Amino acid sequence: MKKIIIVLIILVSLTLGTFGFLKASSQDKPFFDMFSIAREISQGKDSILSYKNKVEKVLDKIEVEIPKEEKYFVTITFSKFVTDEELKKLVKEYNIEILAIEGRSIEKGTNLKGTFFVTPENGMLYDKKLLLDMLQRNNAEFKGFIAIVVNIQNKDIQKLRNNKIVFLIDPSADTHFVRNPKHEKTNSWDGYAPSLFSELEKNKLLNP
Amino acid sequence: MNKKILSVVVLILFSTFSFAITVYADRWSPTEDWGPQVESYSPDWGRTVMYEYTDSAYNLYVSPQARFNFTQDAIDAIRNDYFLYYTFDISVVDESCQGEGCNTTVSALNTTMYYSTLPSPHFDRDDDPEPWGNGYYDETEVTCTSSLDMYANTDYRFDSRFRVYFTDPITFEFTSQMSHYNYYTHEYDTWYYDIHKTRNYPWY
Numbered sequence: 158m159k160k161i162i163i164v165l166i167i168l169v170s171l172t173l174g175t176f177g178f179l180k181a182s183s184q185d186k187p188f189f190d191m192f193s194i195a196r197e198i199s200q201g202k203d204s205i206l207s208y209k210n211k212v213e214k215v216l217d218k219i220e221v222e223i224p225k226e227e228k229y230f231v232t233i234t235f236s237k238f239v240t241d242e243e244l245k246k247l248v249k250e251y252n253i254e255i256l257a258i259e260g261r262s263i264e265k266g267t268n269l270k271g272t273f274f275v276t277p278e279n280g281m282l283y284d285k286k287l288l289l290d291m292l293q294r295n296n297a298e299f300k301g302f303i304a305i306v307v308n309i310q311n312k313d314i315q316k317l318r319n320n321k322i323v324f325l326i327d328p329s330a331d332t333h334f335v336r337n338p339k340h341e342k343t344n345s346w347d348g349y350a351p352s353l354f355s356e357l358e359k360n361k362l363l364n365p
Numbered sequence: 366m367n368k369k370i371l372s373v374v375v376l377i378l379f380s381t382f383s384f385a386i387t388v389y390a391d392r393w394s395p396t397e398d399w400g401p402q403v404e405s406y407s408p409d410w411g412r413t414v415m416y417e418y419t420d421s422a423y424n425l426y427v428s429p430q431a432r433f434n435f436t437q438d439a440i441d442a443i444r445n446d447y448f449l450y451y452t453f454d455i456s457v458v459d460e461s462c463q464g465e466g467c468n469t470t471v472s473a474l475n476t477t478m479y480y481s482t483l484p485s486p487h488f489d490r491d492d493d494p495e496p497w498g499n500g501y502y503d504e505t506e507v508t509c510t511s512s513l514d515m516y517a518n519t520d521y522r523f524d525s526r527f528r529v530y531f532t533d534p535i536t537f538e539f540t541s542q543m544s545h546y547n548y549y550t551h552e553y554d555t556w557y558y559d560i561h562k563t564r565n566y567p568w569y
Contacts, residue, residue: 188551190546191487191510191546191553192450192510192545192546193546195485195487195510195511199511199513257477262480264482264520267520269482269519269520270482270484271480271481271482271522272480272481272482272483272486273478273479273480274477274478274479274480274486274488275477275478275479276477276478278420279420279421279422284420284421284478286420286421287420287478288478290418291428291478291480291524291526292480294416294428294430294524295430295480295482295522295524297480336551338551338552339489339553346477347489347490349487351485351487351510355484355485355511355514356485356511359514
């Protein structure tokens with residue numbers, strides 16, 4: 158009888174211990190929530206700049222603490238409309254693995270802003286013909302690329318940060334910092350951090 | 366004799382050409398509209414159309430497309446909700462299966478191409494039914510992350526692309542949703558939804 162009680166006590170404490178351990182280890186990172194970012198940057202110019210500041214501090218931290226080759230899943234918001242040529246150059250220069258490209262178009266007649274979101278295919282960064290077809294069937298004209306969702310190494314992040322073409326490199330959706338159930342596969346864009354470009358346009362923060 | 370050969374050549378050329386047209390030509394479906402809807406956040410006018418085409422590698426695609434606009438009342442309903450965000454959803458549904466959890470794939474999308482005129486759009490795709498799916502994305506969504514920038518009587522659009530792997534007849538569903546971030550499941554969940562239109566593909 159005593160033996161059974163001892164075994165039971167051991168089993169119960171093991172179960173509780175495992176439960177506690179799992180709970181503790183699952184609480185060390187917050188979950189990624191894009192709506193909280195969207196709310197945070199929607200309060201005007203100061204809110205965007207303070208968000209940028211906060212993220213830049215994270216980038217400063219990984220520069221000194223994390224190996225140079227470590228890869229991050231980031232959303233890069235440009236500071237101006239980027240051309241096809243500039244994009245290709247950027248990808249090559251900073252060893253960027255493009256997962257998705259966000260761009261701006263303008264609807265003919267109404268001047269309404271449109272956003273397109275395309276991914277690499279058929280061996281190209283994006284299929285230019287299919288993109289232009291899509292814009293045309295929506296009566297829209299290409300304006301420029303505004304953000305990219307990519308995998309990039311720490312060392313290239315640190316170099317690219319100083320390029321004037323970039324407003325912010327945002328690793329908020331990366332699993333080093335958050336749990337992101339939408340981003341199960343490292344080579345997919347799913348669960349990306351929202352780009353800030355629309356807010357830059359609205360608050361006149363774009364580079365000329 | 367020469368004339369005969371010429372006419373045979375012309376005939377062959379012509380038939381090849383017309384064959385190519387029937388197989389590879391891009392084509393539009395007829396449009397279908399929806400009118401006033403019950404839910405407060407729904408667009409009271411919308412137009413749907415499907416566009417079928419191939420890429421340079423002759424992969425077949427269909428792009429279901431929706432255009433819609435809101436009354437001022439609908440815009441107010443969307444703006445006044447701090448926790449819910451407006452989402453437009455185009456999904457493949459299986460009509461032979463009815464009820465909850467029946468959102469199975471018959472045809473699917475893989476590579477991506479989206480377009481929307483909703484302000485600050487965030488794009489998403491899903492492989493239904495959750496959480497396993499069948500390896501094909503069969504649901505595409507655009508969520509407006511800045512409700513205050515939405516306006517009445519504006520030409521909002523959502524165009525997404527589905528790769529067609531098998532040509533079994535399928536049905537697309539065009540739906541408005543109010544989504545939120547669920548702090549318990551940590552998923553972006555649909556709080557309300559309103560189906561505006563269902564359309565069959567192929568339509569021809």
